[in-house]
Amino acid sequence: MDENIILRVRKLNTSFKTEDGVIPIVKDVDFDVKRGTILAVVGESGCGKSVTMNSVCRLLGKNAQIEAEAIDYMQQEEDGSVHPVHMKDLTNTSKEMRALRGKEISMIFQDPMSSLNPVYKVGRQVMEALLQHQKMSKQEAMAQVIEMFKKLGIPDPENRVNNYPFEFSGGMKQRVVIAIAMINNPQLLIADEPTTALDVTIQAQIMELMVRLKEEQQKTIILITHNMGLVAETADEVAVMYMGRVVESGTADQIFAYPAHPYTDALMRSVPVLGAMEDGKELATIPGQTPNPKDVTDGCEFANRCDKCMDCCKTGLVGNHEVEPGHFVRCHLFDGKGVRS
Amino acid sequence: MGKFILKKCLMIIPMLFIISVLVFFAIRMTKADPVSWLIPADVVVSEENMEALRARYGLDAPLYVQYFRWIGNILRGDFGKSIVGGTSVATIIARSLPATFELAFGALIISSVIGITLGVLSAIHQNGPVDYIGRFIAVLGTSMPQFFFGIIMIQIFAIKLGWLPIGGRTDPSVVTFWDRAKYLILPTLTMSIAMISTLLKYSRNSMLEVLNKDYIKTARMKGISEKRVYITHALRNALRPVMVIIIFRLPLLIGGSVVIESVFSWPGISTQIVGATTSGDYPVIMVTTLLIAATILVSSVLLDIITALLDPRVRLGKE
Numbered sequence A: 001m002d003e004n005i006i007l008r009v010r011k012l013n014t015s016f017k018t019e020d021g022v023i024p025i026v027k028d029v030d031f032d033v034k035r036g037t038i039l040a041v042v043g044e045s046g047c048g049k050s051v052t053m054n055s056v057c058r059l060l061g062k063n064a065q066i067e068a069e070a071i072d073y074m075q076q077e078e079d080g081s082v083h084p085v086h087m088k089d090l091t092n093t094s095k096e097m098r099a100l101r102g103k104e105i106s107m108i109f110q111d112p113m114s115s116l117n118p119v120y121k122v123g124r125q126v127m128e129a130l131l132q133h134q135k136m137s138k139q140e141a142m143a144q145v146i147e148m149f150k151k152l153g154i155p156d157p158e159n160r161v162n163n164y165p166f167e168f169s170g171g172m173k174q175r176v177v178i179a180i181a182m183i184n185n186p187q188l189l190i191a192d193e194p195t196t197a198l199d200v201t202i203q204a205q206i207m208e209l210m211v212r213l214k215e216e217q218q219k220t221i222i223l224i225t226h227n228m229g230l231v232a233e234t235a236d237e238v239a240v241m242y243m244g245r246v247v248e249s250g251t252a253d254q255i256f257a258y259p260a261h262p263y264t265d266a267l268m269r270s271v272p273v274l275g276a277m278e279d280g281k282e283l284a285t286i287p288g289q290t291p292n293p294k295d296v297t298d299g300c301e302f303a304n305r306c307d308k309c310m311d312c313c314k315t316g317l318v319g320n321h322e323v324e325p326g327h328f329v330r331c332h333l334f335d336g337k338g339v340r341s
Numbered sequence B: 001m002g003k004f005i006l007k008k009c010l011m012i013i014p015m016l017f018i019i020s021v022l023v024f025f026a027i028r029m030t031k032a033d034p035v036s037w038l039i040p041a042d043v044v045v046s047e048e049n050m051e052a053l054r055a056r057y058g059l060d061a062p063l064y065v066q067y068f069r070w071i072g073n074i075l076r077g078d079f080g081k082s083i084v085g086g087t088s089v090a091t092i093i094a095r096s097l098p099a100t101f102e103l104a105f106g107a108l109i110i111s112s113v114i115g116i117t118l119g120v121l122s123a124i125h126q127n128g129p130v131d132y133i134g135r136f137i138a139v140l141g142t143s144m145p146q147f148f149f150g151i152i153m154i155q156i157f158a159i160k161l162g163w164l165p166i167g168g169r170t171d172p173s174v175v176t177f178w179d180r181a182k183y184l185i186l187p188t189l190t191m192s193i194a195m196i197s198t199l200l201k202y203s204r205n206s207m208l209e210v211l212n213k214d215y216i217k218t219a220r221m222k223g224i225s226e227k228r229v230y231i232t233h234a235l236r237n238a239l240r241p242v243m244v245i246i247i248f249r250l251p252l253l254i255g256g257s258v259v260i261e262s263v264f265s266w267p268g269i270s271t272q273i274v275g276a277t278t279s280g281d282y283p284v285i286m287v288t289t290l291l292i293a294a295t296i297l298v299s300s301v302l303l304d305i306i307t308a309l310l311d312p313r314v315r316l317g318k319e
Helices: A049-056 A095-100 A122-133 A138-151 A170-182 A200-217 A228-234 A252-257 A262-269 B002-029 B034-038 B047-056 B063-075 B089-124 B129-143 B146-160 B177-211 B214-221 B226-255 B258-263 B269-278 B282-310
Strands: A005-018 A021-034 A038-042 A064-067 A070-076 A082-086 A105-108 A188-192 A220-225 A237-242 A245-251 A321-324 A327-329
Touching: A005 A049, A005 A220, A021 A038, A021 A049, A021 A220, A021 A237, A021 A245, A038 A049, A038 A200, A038 A228, A049 A064, A049 A188, A049 A220, A105 A170, A105 B214, A122 A138, A122 A170, A138 A170, A170 A200, A170 B214, A188 A200, A200 A220, A200 A228, A220 A228, A228 A252, A237 A252, A237 A262, A245 A252, A245 A262, B002 B063, B002 B282, B034 B047, B063 B282, B089 B129, B089 B177, B089 B226, B089 B258, B089 B269, B089 B282, B129 B177, B146 B177, B146 B258, B177 B226, B177 B258, B214 B226, B226 B269, B226 B282, B258 B269, B269 B282
Parallel strands: A038 A220, A038 A237, A105 A188, A188 A220
Antiparallel strands: A005 A021, A005 A064, A005 A070, A070 A082, A237 A245, A245 A327, A321 A327
């Protein structure tokens, strides 16, 4: 297997058992994450981006059923050798899974207001992650926590470690969350909409921090977002998801230069660009609503909202087609059944 | 923290004072003439003798004078005398309060330990067998009346099996701890059952809610053990609402265990209150009411302290 790949996911299917039956949320998702790059997973709310990542890290509740052909994490040892960990065979709470969490793979969650335990001091919460994976005294651990706070730009770290989460602002809380994620120096960082709950100036600072992690420490980052602007600024690779499927994937350059899937195209057109709008022109929107996952039946999930919808789109599965090297699109426009407009 | 506790404790004093005013005047406002309770219904007593009787008990003075006399005596440690039996109220309380405390604290501890443990286990194994058993206990405990449960317990363990005494608190042959403890088992258990089910429900729901919080995901993503996730991260947050239920059960257990006390002929304070109320024994009523009010106040201070210990947001004054 390619040594440059850090995480390989093949045919990931996650469904939830509910009162209405088993509802598939993530369907046949494939993706590769290259070491030292930022992969952006883009899509509307409810498209399954978070569920995909939570499936990989096994953070879902008992009503979730996760099936996959492969979820392989390429663990790099200190001597540089790489060996795969087959994560699909691990249970939610197994030792092997816990050894990966925090140490190899970390996650930053969407809402910093709720991702810290309100009753413990922040220093202790970061230290807990460190002491879980490394043998050291509490003093040594605390020194490292302070060091990490400094690196992440938290002012007065010596005193701030003794504060409770409620004594921090949103942006500072998110830095603490990032400190928890980074303290064990993991190779893969999954950031689940890390800036959605923050205001724009803080957003920029946090994203700058992420890009620096990639560039200075060669970290790999999976950035889950619905913000196309962020994707354009930071991502190397992009995967666009709709209703639990990856509908288009490729490098950021490819996708921004040539958004092939009608959904990607519609997403791009609905991004407001400051100063570039003609007077009186309305911002494009995607007609209709994302269907409820339990109502999705046959055919392409986007068919009922697509302006290029053809008869063949309404039934059967849609194949994945390579429109240029490394650029895949799941759409009938590219398989000869229909004619590209 | 010390200052916080001191402040809360000092607040009890003015509140107790206000309650004493309310208790005193409310009872005297009922217009029931205490003296008339003293005289058998079929005896004719002259107005002069009635007045003399009133003067003897100090009931002829204006109401506010009577109040200050009463509260003054209480502050000096004199709770007055029962107008029915002539025993001092202090003696009545000293006789019955320890029995009530014994029962109340026993039930409180047993039900807290069992209720919270079952609730937490139910939440962790949601929809599993443990959860179904827990939910069954919860429904059973809330729907079965205490006296009924008590009678069943007596029927099985005292009458059929003969393992435990039918009722009472002690007997002349009592020597060892077990001799005393066997009297406690049935009433405590009966008293606990309803509270176990309430606590089970509350701690299960509270725990389920906390387990859905984002910080539980953060904790799991650190790679820590599930045990640590449950105990360190979830339980401490889940306990806060449960503590409210536990602490405010305390005054209820002390003042409202008439049913248990009569089923098990337990010589507690509730029996005294009911007796005093039916016979118009106002000195006893006033002091016992004040006592229950004091228990409620102390409980609420206790709750504030526990909440502050559990949650830094309260301790540091941000809520």
